[in-house]
Amino acid sequence: MQLAVPTLSGPNVTIRRVRLDGRDQFFALKGDPEIHKMFGRSRDTYLAMTREAAGAMVKRLSDHPFAWVIEHGSRVIGETRLDRVDMQDRRASFAIGILDPTCLGKGIGTEAMRLVLHFAFDRLKLHRLSVRVLAYNHRAIRSYEKCGFVLEGREREAALVNGEWHDDCIMGLLDRDFRRLLPEALSMSATGQNAKHST
Numbered sequence: 070m071q072l073a074v075p076t077l078s079g080p081n082v083t084i085r086r087v088r089l090d091g092r093d094q095f096f097a098l099k100g101d102p103e104i105h106k107m108f109g110r111s112r113d114t115y116l117a118m119t120r121e122a123a124g125a126m127v128k129r130l131s132d133h134p135f136a137w138v139i140e141h142g143s144r145v146i147g148e149t150r151l152d153r154v155d156m157q158d159r160r161a162s163f164a165i166g167i168l169d170p171t172c173l174g175k176g177i178g179t180e181a182m183r184l185v186l187h188f189a190f191d192r193l194k195l196h197r198l199s200v201r202v203l204a205y206n207h208r209a210i211r212s213y214e215k216c217g218f219v220l221e222g223r224e225r226e227a228a229l230v231n232g233e234w235h236d237d238c239i240m241g242l243l244d245r246d247f248r249r250l251l252p253e254a255l256s257m258s259a260t261g262q263n264a265k266h267s268t
């Protein structure tokens with residue numbers, strides 16, 4: 070099954086399909102070592118954004134069936150995806166990354182997350198989503214909790230970052246919990262119905 074990835078908007082954020090000419094928007098993000106650490110990358114493997122890397126990001130996102138860029142104030146500031154969508158068991162993995170450090174901790178990522186969750190549960194009719202997050206990534210864990218994710222398990226010492234072992238937290242969210250905890254998802258549903266499908 071292949072559903073078109075829609076453009077969805079909240080008050081401060083739009084998520085949309087990547088554009089093939091979008092390389093320079095990713096290049097403008099430059100990269101940030103602290104954000105990369107939240108993905109489990111060490112200082113010595115950190116590479117600042119290059120035009121080649123930005124082009125590779127555009128290709129990866131355009132080849133992906135359920136990937137969006139996150140726009141805030143008409144600038145691309147990150148990406149979000151539903152990975153490993155399994156329509157048999159109606160589940161997927163969720164991923165998000167705000168790549169502009171000036172946009173962290175302002176509710177922008179959580180708003181983008183809710184748009185994707187709305188799409189996952191109301192349009193794709195998924196039953197559950199899971200995320201893997203490093204235990205030291207307190208901001209992401211709090212953001213997931215705000216959307217209804219709960220801690221389901223912990224993989225001990227699953228990541229070696231800057232020479233130290235860190236645990237991975239496995240969090241999950243069921244469709245019924247999303248609906249119960251986030252009744253405002255219904256208003257996003259109205260936005261989504263009006264949203265244009267990207268071309």
Ligand SMILES: CC(C)(COP(=O)(O)OP(=O)(O)OC[C@H]1O[C@@H](n2cnc3c(N)ncnc32)[C@H](O)[C@@H]1OP(=O)(O)O)[C@@H](O)C(=O)NCCC(=O)NCCS
Binds near residue numbers: 167200211
């Ligand atoms: C994770 C992410 C999507 C969250 O989006 P966001 O818009 O920055 O998050 P919000 O501002 O809505 O919420 C952050 C919450 O964490 C809290 N927080 C921030 N820093 C914190 C810290 N160091 N310790 C504990 N809580 C923290 C904030 O107080 C807020 O909670 P509150 O609303 O209850 O006060 C975004 O920060 C991001 O993309 N980060 C970089 C990449 C990343 O970590 N991706 C996830 C990998 S699994």
